[in-house]
Amino acid sequence: MALDDQFYREYILDHYKNPRNFGRLEAADISHEEYNPLCGDMVGMDFRMLDGVIQDVRFHGRGCAISQASASLMTERLKGMRVEDARKISKEDVLGELGIEISPARLKCALLSLKVLKVGAYGLAHEEDED
Amino acid sequence: MSTLRSEVATSGRYDVGVIRADFPFFDTGVAYLDSANTSQRPRQVVEAMEEYFTQYNSNIHRAVYRTSMQATERYDATRRKVREFINARSVKEVIFTRNVTESINLVAYTWGRQNVGEGDLIVLTVMEHHSNIVPWQILAQEKGARLAYVDIDDQGELRLDQFHDLLEQRPKLVAFAQVSNTLGTITPYRELTAAARAAGAVVLIDGAQGVQHVGVDVQEVGCDFYGFTGHKILGPTGVGVLYGRRELLEAMPPFLGGGDMIKAVFLDHTDYAGLPEKFEAGTPAIAEVIGLGAAIDYLQGVGVDAIRAHELDLTEYAVEALSEIDGLRMFGPPALRRAGVLSFDIEGIHPHDIATIVDRHNVCIRAGHNCAMPLMHRLDVAATARASFFLYNTKEEIDRLLVGLHDAKRIFS
Numbered sequence: 006m007a008l009d010d011q012f013y014r015e016y017i018l019d020h021y022k023n024p025r026n027f028g029r030l031e032a033a034d035i036s037h038e039e040y041n042p043l044c045g046d047m048v049g050m051d052f053r054m055l056d057g058v059i060q061d062v063r064f065h066g067r068g069c070a071i072s073q074a075s076a077s078l079m080t081e082r083l084k085g086m087r088v089e090d091a092r093k094i095s096k097e098d099v100l101g102e103l104g105i106e107i108s109p110a111r112l113k114c115a116l117l118s119l120k121v122l123k124v125g126a127y128g129l130a131h132e133e134d135e136d
Numbered sequence: 137m138s139t140l141r142s143e144v145a146t147s148g149r150y151d152v153g154v155i156r157a158d159f160p161f162f163d164t165g166v167a168y169l170d171s172a173n174t175s176q177r178p179r180q181v182v183e184a185m186e187e188y189f190t191q192y193n194s195n196i197h198r199a200v201y202r203t204s205m206q207a208t209e210r211y212d213a214t215r216r217k218v219r220e221f222i223n224a225r226s227v228k229e230v231i232f233t234r235n236v237t238e239s240i241n242l243v244a245y246t247w248g249r250q251n252v253g254e255g256d257l258i259v260l261t262v263m264e265h266h267s268n269i270v271p272w273q274i275l276a277q278e279k280g281a282r283l284a285y286v287d288i289d290d291q292g293e294l295r296l297d298q299f300h301d302l303l304e305q306r307p308k309l310v311a312f313a314q315v316s317n318t319l320g321t322i323t324p325y326r327e328l329t330a331a332a333r334a335a336g337a338v339v340l341i342d343g344a345q346g347v348q349h350v351g352v353d354v355q356e357v358g359c360d361f362y363g364f365t366g367h368k369i370l371g372p373t374g375v376g377v378l379y380g381r382r383e384l385l386e387a388m389p390p391f392l393g394g395g396d397m398i399k400a401v402f403l404d405h406t407d408y409a410g411l412p413e414k415f416e417a418g419t420p421a422i423a424e425v426i427g428l429g430a431a432i433d434y435l436q437g438v439g440v441d442a443i444r445a446h447e448l449d450l451t452e453y454a455v456e457a458l459s460e461i462d463g464l465r466m467f468g469p470p471a472l473r474r475a476g477v478l479s480f481d482i483e484g485i486h487p488h489d490i491a492t493i494v495d496r497h498n499v500c501i502r503a504g505h506n507c508a509m510p511l512m513h514r515l516d517v518a519a520t521a522r523a524s525f526f527l528y529n530t531k532e533e534i535d536r537l538l539v540g541l542h543d544a545k546r547i548f549s
Contacts, residue, residue, distance in 0.1 A: 012492070013547050022484075022548075044488060044504040045518050067518050069488035070548075114488060 012105055013070060020074035025081050030063045037125020041072070041113050048076045048117045052126055059083050059091060064121075069114050071107070076118035078102050083122070092127055094119065150442055155528050158434075167499040167533035172317055172345060172477050172524035174367045177431070181370060184430035185423045196422055197396060197413075211422055214429030215412070221432050222362065223353040224379050228411035231378040231385070232420055236344045237267040239363030239378035240311075242415065243340055244271035246388040247361075248309070251338070254280035257307040259337070261286040261294055261323075263316045263511045268342045272311065281308070288514065292319035292468040299328065303335040310337045314346030318506040318520065319468035320451075320477030322350060329359050338384070344368055348526070349447060349475040351440040354379050366424060371431035375424035378415070385411050392417040435527075443527045447476035450525040454478055454534045461541050467515060476525030479506070482541070485548045487521040493547060494540030501537065 030036075030051035038049035046068030053061040062083045064076045079099070083091055099119050100107060107115045156162050158178040168176060194204040196211045218230045233239045248271075252258065258272050262285045276283050284302050287295045294312075303310075310332040314325045325346075329339045340361040343352055348369040354362050361384075366375040380388075390397055390408055394417035399407040408414050435443070451471045455478065458464055463483035468474050481487060491503035502522040505512045512518065523537060 012496070013489070018548065045509055045512060046486075046488075047518070067486075069486035069492075071488070073486075108492075111488070111492065 014105060017070060017074045017103065017105065020077040021070040024064070024073060024077040026063045026077070026084070027065065028063045029065055030061060035126055037121055038066070039117055039120045039124060041068070041117055043113060044068070046072050046114065046117065048072060048121050050076070050080070050118070050121045050125060054088070057088050059086050059088065059126075064118065068117070069111075071103070071111055072114040072117045075099060075103060075115050076121075079118040079122065088126065091122065094122065150438075150446055152446070152528065152530055155438065156530075159528055162528070165498060167497075167536045169523040169525065169529065169533060169537060170500045170502050171368070171526035171529070172522065173502050174373070175348075175370050175526055176528065177370055177372065177427075178434050180434055181372065181427045181430045185372065185427040188423045188426050195419055207422060210426050210429070211420075214425045214432070217429050217432045218377055218379075221436065222347065222377075222379055223355050225355060226382060229379055229382050229385065231380065231412045231415045232425055233363075233376040233378050234374055234421070235367070235376035236342060236363040236365040237376075239361075239365075239376050240267055240340065240342065241271045242378055242391045243361050243380070244275045246391050246415075247338070247384060248272075248275045249278070250387075250389060252276075252279050252281050252308050256281045257302070257305050258283050259286065259299075259302045259307045259310045259332075260284070261288070261312045262514050263288055263292070263294075263319060263321065263508060264311075264313055265317050265342065265344065266507045266509070267344075268311055268313060268340075269510065272309075285510070286312075288319075288321075288511075291470075292316070292321050293473070294321075294323055294328075296324070296327075300331065303331060303337070306335060307332070307337045309340065311340040311342070313342040313344070314352065315349060315475045315477070316468070316508075316511075317345050317477065318479050318508045318511055318522065320345075320474035320479070320524075321469050322346075322473055322475055325359075326357055329357050333358060333360075345475060345477070348435060348440070349444060351444075360384055366428040366431065369428075369431055370434055371428040372421075372424040374421045375428050377428075382411065385415070390414050390417070394418045396420075438527055444475075446527060447525050447529075448472070450529055450531065450534065451476050451478065453531050454523065454525070454537075457534055457538050458541070461538075461545065463545075464541070467520060476529075477522065478524070479520040479522045481517060481520055482544065485544055487519040489548070490521045490541070490544050493544040494537060497536060497540035497543065499533070499537050499540050 033051035034054045035052040040047050048066040050064045062080045159176045161176045192203045192206040194207045196208040215227045215230050219227045286299045332339045339359045341359045343362050343364040347364040360381045362379040367373040397409050397414050397417040399409050467479045487503035504519050
């Protein structure tokens with residue numbers, strides 16, 4: 006099934022099977038978890054901050070390949086980034102980085118890690134859904 | 137009514153091809169293994185609703201012209217069919233709701249508010265659908281009542297020892313599913329009901345997954361309340377049923393106020409209508425109720441026993457077929473004690489990914505918490521994949537699921 010191969014691209018599967026920056030951070034400055042109410046999937050992130058820069062970040066959680074690979078990719082991008090730049094990461098950026106066609110039913114999976122970032126790291130109030 | 141009645145019911149032979157020919161959906165070529173979520177509808181149901189819309193569309197219980205009387209008659213005919221289908225004593229015990237969620241909420245907000253007080257015990261089970269948990273949590277919070285949950289054993293069957301221990305605390309209400317929507321477990325609902333009633337409890341059975349697969353005789357079972365939903369039994373969405381014992385319904389306050397549920401309205405008070413109108417405020421889902429009547433005709437034409445036998449055959453086939461997948465784990469009891477519901481997971485592949493990949497093979501299955509998050513916690517999983525079977529499913533559809541599952545294994549290997 007070529008379609009599946011396209012959807013579950015090698016690097017997505019690689020990030021799912023070998024997640025980067027996976028685990029917890031001792032003495033994190035910020036810790037936040039979000040759930041996907043549709044399926045109970047979870048992504049949590051721990052951040053260590055210094056002078057407005059994300060020194061270190063780790064994620065934990067459980068969920069499908071899309072949500073976990075998206076979180077893994079997100080941590081790679083965030084390390085060493087200034088918070089004000091992290092704040093600019095958009096839904097389109099996240100989807101673009103995944104590089105696959107995401108069906109409406111799976112958008113929440115793909116954007117769960119962005120929600121963790123927005124609600125947790127920026128201290129933004131819980132808002133409505135990204136889509 | 138249908139060709140089916142003559143060809144399947146009277147021949148005594150179960151011909152799934154004849155049944156499938158009544159379901160236009162199957163022309164799409166999709167393998168549909170998600171009937172525990174919502175069923176497909178036979179053309180007889182669609183045609184009954186279309187006939188209402190095009191031939192005698194009008195409101196019920198209000199007008200004197202003949203078209204309206206025809207609508208009223210067809211609406212009331214469904215109530216008689218439901219009464220017969222579940223063997224209620226009277227049509228006054230059959231209340232139309234939106235779905236089983238509303239049926240349970242109706243009981244919680246009327247009987248519950250009137251009868252459950254501080255410190256009272258409500259007994260549920262850990263494998264309930266959210267719709268048989270959340271309304272009772274809301275009631276318990278409002279009244280200061282207690283909730284207790286009967287656990288399951290490793291096979292997904294209720295811990296009867298715990299159940300009987302809880303009955304010694306004289307609960308006010310015992311509420312449980314006839315069939316688990318996730319594990320497919322057919323609970324010993326007759327025994328549970330008899331024991332709970334003997335202990336002085338009121339008993340509510342959630343029949344959302346039961347009435348179409350194992351059937352019910354509410355008088356024989358002896359439950360006080362029984363709910364089911366139209367869209368899972370070949371009917372349309374937007375219509376459900378609450379059965380209640382007449383003595384209880386008569387003593388209960390109304391749920392929603394408005395038109396149709398009144399005898400007379402004055403500026404300072406209202407005299408309520410009798411049963412069942414007291415619980416049916418406002419213009420109901422007329423077309424949907426009429427469609428539900430056609431769905432019940434269809435189910436009875438095939439026969440619930442014949443449906444059960446067909447589903448058992450499919451379930452046994454599926455259990456064996458899925459066993460060949462490495463790392464696949466099935467939840468729930470042996471086929472004989474389960475309805476056609478099969479929840480499973482595969483090591484290293486999230487159920488969402490399983491469902492996405494089998495969808496690429498044109499096979500529909502559910503993936504997620506199945507609206508039973510407490511059960512997911514109990515099983516220590518985030519989610520399951522779930523295939524469910526109904527009267528129109530075939531072994532060929534299960535074979536197609538198997539091909540999709542092998543593909544998922546390959547992609548995630």
